[in-house]
Amino acid sequence: GAVAALVQLHSSCAKLIPEVSQDDIDFSALSEEPENAGYAVSDFQPSPPEEDGAAWARRAIIVALSLASHHARLGDSLTALKWLQWALQRRPHDLTLISQGGLLLLSLGDLEGATAMFAKVEASPQARGTMIRHNAGLLLFAQRDWKGALKQFQAASNADPTDPAAANNAAVARIYDGQGARAAVEQLEGAMKASSSVLTEATARTLVSLYGLAAPGRAASHKQSLAAWAVTAAPEDFDPACFK
Numbered sequence: 001g002a003v004a005a006l007v008q009l010h011s012s013c014a015k016l017i018p019e020v021s022q023d024d025i026d027f028s029a030l031s032e033e034p035e036n037a038g039y040a041v042s043d044f045q046p047s048p049p050e051e052d053g054a055a056w057a058r059r060a061i062i063v064a065l066s067l068a069s070h071h072a073r074l075g076d077s078l079t080a081l082k083w084l085q086w087a088l089q090r091r092p093h094d095l096t097l098i099s100q101g102g103l104l105l106l107s108l109g110d111l112e113g114a115t116a117m118f119a120k121v122e123a124s125p126q127a128r129g130t131m132i133r134h135n136a137g138l139l140l141f142a143q144r145d146w147k148g149a150l151k152q153f154q155a156a157s158n159a160d161p162t163d164p165a166a167a168n169n170a171a172v173a174r175i176y177d178g179q180g181a182r183a184a185v186e187q188l189e190g191a192m193k194a195s196s197s198v199l200t201e202a203t204a205r206t207l208v209s210l211y212g213l214a215a216p217g218r219a220a221s222h223k224q225s226l227a228a229w230a231v232t233a234a235p236e237d238f239d240p241a242c243f244k
Contacts, residue, residue: 167191
């Protein structure tokens with residue numbers, strides 16, 4: 001679907017926000033463990049090293065979200081939701097995590113649930129304007145309001161030029177809005193040139209795909225140029241395999 005075209009790149013290391021209560025999150029849809037899972041989500045109880053418990057806890061949340069996304073792609077919505085529940089129970093006030101949960105619900109086709117999750121974020125006085133705009137763009141995109149989604153993504157990107165998710169999704173929205181692949185390439189290339197923080201494996205893959213749409217005959221040379229620039233601009237843990 002359309003939402004699958006969007007790349008969610010929010011950090012999983014947001015501050016804990018006290019304004020959002022765990023009691024406000026509805027987990028009533030989560031009942032029995034799926035028979036075919038091969039394990040119980042509740043079995044995932046990582047033991048953090050004493051000297052680095054906070055960092056370990058953040059990594060556990062990242063793993064849980066990755067597993068949720070994996071099961072969502074496989075169509076196993078129940079297990080995906082259980083991993084989301086696992087993460088939210090441990091960081092119920094994390095607005096970024098709640099936003100990621102909303103995106104997961106969108107990918108599962110639950111527009112009402114996603115709307116409720118995003119509303120919790122917007123209701124918090126601690127929510128950043130860029131996050132609120134980006135979430136609004138995701139909802140509009142899921143409703144196939146391409147122009148409205150583009151407006152929100154572009155506003156989020158303008159407000160925070162270092163946000164790779166906003167830049168990426170603004171580029172994708174330009175395709176759906178009928179502006180064409182060249183406009184999308186200019187959008188994403190411009191964002192990367194303005195801030196190298198926008199260059200990630202996910203945005204690089206998006207840009208490589210856009211090169212193929214905008215100029216198939218020159219896609220290979222554009223990809224080589226992007227890869228060469230990434231050597232100097234990308235962080236040390238950047239995986240060049242995304243250019244293949």
